Amino acid sequence: MTKVPGIDQLLTNNRAWAAEVERTRPGFFAHLAEQQSPGYLWIGCADSRVPANEIVGMEPGELFVHRNVANLVNHADLNALSVLQFAVDVIKVKHIIVCGHYGCSGVRAALRDTRLGVAEHWIRPVRDVCEAHRHELDMLPTEAARVDRLCELNVMQQVRNVCRTPIVQDAWRRGQKLAIHSWVYGLGDGLVRPLGPTVAGLKSFDELGASYLMRGAF
Ligand SMILES: [Zn+2]
Numbered sequence: 001m002t003k004v005p006g007i008d009q010l011l012t013n014n015r016a017w018a019a020e021v022e023r024t025r026p027g028f029f030a031h032l033a034e035q036q037s038p039g040y041l042w043i044g045c046a047d048s049r050v051p052a053n054e055i056v057g058m059e060p061g062e063l064f065v066h067r068n069v070a071n072l073v074n075h076a077d078l079n080a081l082s083v084l085q086f087a088v089d090v091i092k093v094k095h096i097i098v099c100g101h102y103g104c105s106g107v108r109a110a111l112r113d114t115r116l117g118v119a120e121h122w123i124r125p126v127r128d129v130c131e132a133h134r135h136e137l138d139m140l141p142t143e144a145a146r147v148d149r150l151c152e153l154n155v156m157q158q159v160r161n162v163c164r165t166p167i168v169q170d171a172w173r174r175g176q177k178l179a180i181h182s183w184v185y186g187l188g189d190g191l192v193r194p195l196g197p198t199v200a201g202l203k204s205f206d207e208l209g210a211s212y213l214m215r216g217a218f
Contacts (some may be wrong), residue, residue, distance in 0.1 A: 038064045041087040043080070043158070044099045045071045045106065049187050052099075056192070064091060069119070070106030070126055070154060071098060073161045085167050094177055096162060099192065101185040102148045102154040111143070111150055126150070129157045152195055155182045161195070163205045172202045 021028050038061060042052045046067045053063050066083040073080050087093045100107075109116055110126035130137065133153050137146045159182045162168055171178050182195040199205050 001138045019183050032061045039060050039094050041093045041096045050101045073158045088167050088171050097178050098158045098182040100151045104151050107151050108147045129153050
């Protein structure tokens with residue numbers, strides 16, 4: 001097992017990082033402190049192996065990030081909706097990326113119907129996706145394959161949820177440029193796989209239809 005560094009090490013690392021950034025790009029932090037204008041909102045899993053900025057090579061100030069267990073966007077989640085509204089209405093991001101990852105523990109727990117206490121309520125929406133696609137999932141040969149497919153289906157459902165929020169619907173209605181992307185990340189190779197067509201407006205959302213939830217449709 002990897003040795004966990006003492007907390008002092010993190011502070012030492014931070015001072016070294018800040019000094020290195022300032023050395024290579026003098027004024028970087030002073031400039032960034034004035035305002036943020038990232039072009040992207042990232043909605044991803046809280047898993048420590050899926051660090052948003054590093055995966056896509058983005059620097060501080062370039063990615064607005066929201067993470068939770070199993071990258072969910074529920075219509076009653078004030079936290080996610082507040083992030084979404086701030087990103088769309090105030091920062092005016094051009095892209096929203098919903099990025100799941102294969103081997104997601106939250107998704108696996110939903111598939112196994114594991115008893116988790118309060119966390120069961122959180123992953124209930126994933127269980128609903130699982131039940132809706134039970135037939136397809138049951139045909140896969142291994143549990144790992146079922147988990148990975150459910151990770152994909154879950155991302156697609158969350159993209160639908162994002163698209164259905166009044167925040168995104170209103171942005172599209174007023175002509176704001178806003179594209180929603182569905183991605184899944186491979187823990188084993190560090191690569192992102194786009195899952196489906198980009199949804200860039202009310203028309204393209206309508207056109208998604210049922211095919212969006214079918215494997216091999218894209
Ligand atoms: Zn996860």
